[in-house]
Structures are given as structure tokens and as C-alpha cells.
Amino acid sequence: MAKKQVPPGPPIADAQDAGKGRLKIIIAIAVAFLLAIGLSIGGTLFFLDKGDDKAAEQPAEAGQTATGKPAAIYEVLMPAFVVNFNHKGRQRYMQVSVALMSRDQLALDALKGHMPLLRNHLVMLFSSQDFAALMTPVGKEMLRQQATSSVQELAQKEVGKLAVEQVLFTNFVLQ
Template sequence: MAKNDQTTSPPAEGGSGKSRMKLIILLAVAFLVAVGLSVGGTWFFLSRNAKPAESAPAEADAHPGKKEALYEVLAPSFVVNFNQGGRQRYLQVSVALMGRDQAQLDALKEQMPLVRNQFVMLFSSQNFDSLVTPVGKEMLRQQATASIQALAKKATGQLAVEQVLFTNFVLQ
């Protein structure tokens, strides 16, 4: 009789082990269903919003004379120093060139040492006090644009750069 009691105990523990396994499997399936619903809902809402974007090329064809803007980032950033009243000051500028024709930008890339020299000379000739104001920064940007356009016209014979953009401007 004692042996019968001992043999019936282990299957009872095995039964609770099976119920735990069923619970784990049920939780895993519920988790996968929740992830699937989340991914499906996200895909549904994003694909619904993407339909108006397909009509964007039709709007681009409405202005056939205007090409898409292309950007050429000049790396590394330009760093120049100023001696302001006996105190050393620094300017760090990250520059991007905006053009409309990739062939013209590629032709300008061949002149990159000349371009970088032009920018360094322009940036280092500035007055630190004028660069602190937003108007001074905009004036510098316009001077840089005019300078690079003249250089591009001389070097390649074409106006390769439409604008010079400052993507980072740090004064210290």
C-alpha cells in the first residue's frame, strides 16, 4: 500500500508541469498574436498614408524647368581663429553646397582644394563681433555663396552652386 502512494505522487507533479507548459505556450502564442497585430496595424496605417505620396511625382512634373536640389557636404568642417582684443576666439562652420546639376557639382569637386581655400580665407577675414548676430551670419552665408559662384564660374564655366548652406555654426 505504501508503494502505491509513492507511485501516484510523481504523476500528479507531472500533471502540474504539463499545465505550466500549456500556460507558457499560451502566453507565447498571445505575445506573438499581439506583435502580429501591432505590425499589421502599423503597416495598414503607413500604407494608407503612402497613397498621397504616390501623387507627388505628378506635382514634380508640373514644374519641368526646376530640377531637384542636390547637396554636397564639405567635410571636414572649417575651423578658423580670431584674435579679438587679446583673446583667442574660434569659429567652426560646417558647409553644404546646393546645386541642381550633378555633373556641375562633380566638376566642382575637382576644384575642391581651391574651394576650401576660398572658404578659409573668407571665414578668417570676418569680424567676430558681426558674426554673433543673425544678420552677420546671413551676410557671411551670402558672401560665401557669391564667392563660390564666382569661383565655379571661373573654374568650370558654369554656375554650379545655387546656395551655400551652413549646417553647423559655432562661435567660441
């Protein structure tokens, strides 16, 4: 009797076991990938919700800072102020962008009605300065303080209360 010859090679059972092993690895990788995505989304939502809790713990009154003062309100005066000087026989110019800082929106709104008068006071103040003094940081700070007191006096006179806490220079150019 002749036996049937089986070609040499891996047995059929070993090939099936190898296929199942690869399938298990692929499934494990897919589960790990989905778990990583789930943890990422969960962590993001957890931290975003935690930020909302901090906002709820802040003072109940809107517009309050941590120190208890009302929040600052800024009013930018546009266009920028441009004045000219005659310095040592040469024509010189100064351009100043001004912002008003207040903590009372109603008083600031009342002052807006007097903006032409306020701008006139500031132009007269800026044009009466000495060009050489304005070239120093001390001179610029002195001008800012003078502008603040001038605006505060005008607000007290026209509105009846201190509407502006500070006058700020947001741009200052000398030429």
C-alpha cells in the same frame, strides 16, 4: 409496484441545449475574430496600393519637384572649417560646417575636382571676418551670402557654369 426514483436535477435534454448554446457563441466569436483580421489585412493592402497610385501620378521625370524645378542636391564639405581670430587681445575661434546646394549633379561633380581651391577660398573668407559682426544673425547671414557669391564665382571660373545655388551653414560655433 415501486417506481424508480430519479434524482432531482436538470433534465438531460436541457444540458445538451446549454452545451450547444455555448458552442454557438464560441463559433460566433471565432468567426467575428477572423472577419476582423481579414478586414484589417484588406484595409492595409487597399491603402498601401492607393499610395503607390499617387506615386505613379507624379511627374514622370525623376528628380523633379512639384514646382517643375529639378530636385536639390546637397554636398557636405567635410571636415568642418575652423578659423581663429584675435578679438580684443583674446584668441577666438569659429567652426562652420558647410553644405553646397545645387540642382545640377554634373556641374557639382565637376566642381568636386576643384575642392582644394574652393576650401582655400572659403577659409580665407572666413578668417577675414570681424568676430563682433559674426555674433549677430545679420552678420552670419551676410557671411553666408558672401560665401555663396565666392563659391559661385569660383564655379563659373573653373567649371564654366553656375554649379552651386546656395552655400548653407549646417553648424556655426563661435568661441
